[in-house]
Amino acid sequence: MTARINWLKYASPATFYPLAGKLAPWFFVAAALFTVAGIYVGFFVAPTDAQQGDAYRIIFIHVASAWMSMFLYIIMAFWAGVGLAFNTRLSSMMASAVAPTGALMTFIALWTGALWGKPMWGAWWVWDARLTSELILLFLYLGFMSLQAAIDDPRRADKAGAVIALVGVVNVPIIYFSVKWWNTLHQGASVSLTRSPSMAATMLLGMLLMALGFWMYSIGTSLLRARCIILERERKSEWIGQLRELRP
């Protein structure tokens, strides 16, 4: 008789809590390594751009945070949708945990974009399709967090947040394809899954390393935040009383 794998072992807050605690530090270490490598490649190895000089180097933060802002929204909507469909508490807790990091990434993308736009385009902000839809993404994140904060009953908050997250997920493809669908000031896609990239290899390497670093950081913070949410919401459970860190 073969032993059956329990695929849902970590779907319980009680088993997920210690797992997240063990994994999170590793993700932060990976984040630090990737970010340091990415910044080294970005600032010391990648060549000066022919048109933009050295000011282009903010791309290494801007693109990584923009990718993460869209990716984290999809992750948040996914977990919120799973929580809504299957009525699982931990999925919704994960969605709530991811939201603030996603909002931060969106804010960094908008801010670094403005810092880049001023020397390059001469304007801190233009109302083109990509910038406008990224700004809407920030409002969607904030709306999700505000709605959950305004509802006292945690289960109702989970489900209501799931509805708004899923309604807003249509914005992410709009951001992604905005440079193809509209005549925008923002440059088009230089990196594609199907064509070779239209930028120098070292620039691409730096960008990918930074993106990985931001990704590892996002996973680490989401795991830690999920642990905090578990502690708050499950505080009356017996297993929490047994936790080593809570014993006097």
Added chain:
Amino acid sequence: MSGPGLLDTVRCVAGRDLLAALRRRADVVTTLIFFVIVASLFPLGVGPETALLRMLGPGVVWVAALLASMLALGRLFASDHADGTLEQLTLAPQPLTILVLAKIAAHWLATGLPLVVVAPLLGFQFDLGADALSILLASLLLGTPTLSLIGAIGAALTLGLRGGGALLSLLVLPLYVPVLIFGAGAVEASAAGLGAAAHLSLLGALLLIALVFAPWATAVALRIAVE
């Protein structure tokens, strides 16, 4: 013996809401007056130069319609929630999606359609020509039902919550932005000689998508709010 058919129930739900709106005309008229006042504030703020106002006009009328539409959303489900009718609607054998669509249709007839009717008057305030006015009317006619449909999702999610109005705005305004962009853009495109067909088609597409998905999402949100 089977209960009332779907069409009868829809007629009953929509008719009840329209009757209530007719009896409390003050609510409807307040929205309309807000629309007119907000649109009138802009010329006072930016100065009376005609060329500038003609350029700003469509956008301003659209933003005012958006805000007025949003203000009216609170009334969509609030009174039914307060007296228990909403719970009965969720328990009815007829699909909640269709009943919600009936309520939204009645709500639009009472609050959105008056905006469309009054918009030409505001257009005159901004010295818009006849073509611009007709495109503005068409865009509002296509856009205001979409605003009611999308807004209903927000209204259902924020039922009974404290900080309701501001929270509703935060949820619903980002989703309103595409409608605003294409609606005001239609008038600008026709003024620039490019023709408004593309923008109006996209507005129509948004309306159709909202018609299909918004009542369903609103029904889901209502069940979450009521349980």
